[in-house]
Amino acid sequence: MAVPGSKNITVYACDCSSDALVRTKENIDRAISSVDNFHSFCCDFSTSEFPDWVACDRCRDKFMLNHSGGSESKHCIGGVDFVTLIFTLSAVPKERMPRAIKECFAVLKPGGLLLFRDYGLYDMTMLRFEPEKRVGFREYVRSDGTLSYFFCLDTARKLFTDAGFIEVELEYCCVKAVNRRKGKDMYRVWVHGKFQKPFYN
Numbered sequence: 001m002a003v004p005g006s007k008n009i010t011v012y013a014c015d016c017s018s019d020a021l022v023r024t025k026e027n028i029d030r031a032i033s034s035v036d037n038f039h040s041f042c043c044d045f046s047t048s049e050f051p052d053w054v055a056c057d058r059c060r061d062k063f064m065l066n067h068s069g070g071s072e073s074k075h076c077i078g079g080v081d082f083v084t085l086i087f088t089l090s091a092v093p094k095e096r097m098p099r100a101i102k103e104c105f106a107v108l109k110p111g112g113l114l115l116f117r118d119y120g121l122y123d124m125t126m127l128r129f130e131p132e133k134r135v136g137f138r139e140y141v142r143s144d145g146t147l148s149y150f151f152c153l154d155t156a157r158k159l160f161t162d163a164g165f166i167e168v169e170l171e172y173c174c175v176k177a178v179n180r181r182k183g184k185d186m187y188r189v190w191v192h193g194k195f196q197k198p199f200y201n
Contacts, residue, residue: 012080014043014050046092046100050107080107083114090118090149094139097149101163108197114165119150120172120189126150151191165195 013024025040043050083104092100104114119125121138125148129140138150153170161167173190 010037010039013038013040014045015040045103046096050103079109081109081112083108083112085114085116085118087118089116090151091147092149093147094136094149097159098163101159101165105163105165105197110197110199112197113168114160114193114195114197116156116160116193116195117173117190118156119148120191121150121152123150123189124187153191156191156193160193160195164197166198167193168196169194 015024025038085104089097089100101114108114126138126140129148133140133142135141135147136149138152140148140150142148153172157167157170170191170193173188173192175188175190177186177188178184179186
């Protein structure tokens, strides 16, 4: 989300669901008085490139004129400082993950970081899936039709390094949460990673 009070930070958010973007924009509007540094757009980055206005100042100017009328700082392709993939990649079909990660690599500036967290092997949600919900290796389909993939460290490492990233951090994050109302312990397993785009390709 946008950073309150910081005019030097611009946040871009994308989702393939326009409804999700509308709800996000509403939350941002309620949370901060100035939203000039927050911009959302609809994009499935596992099947298509990020829009031209992310990469080209002239295209960005045209996009902003048509969509917001506001002014903002410019970014060229390869000019983003951070990309976050937080419980996002697991919903992408396994065969499309490499393309999605390469899109993130393309918009990062040299030295930029990708911050990753997603479901890990043997997370409680994986163990709760019925056998008939399994559609691939460590891949399941939810009741709403969306996918859930459960990562091991080796798989995550290969996906990101094959895209050109340098591994900075990669580990399991194991959390025991307690549902006091139901009196149940919930054992969560997530994969946490930090990957860097090299300064020189």
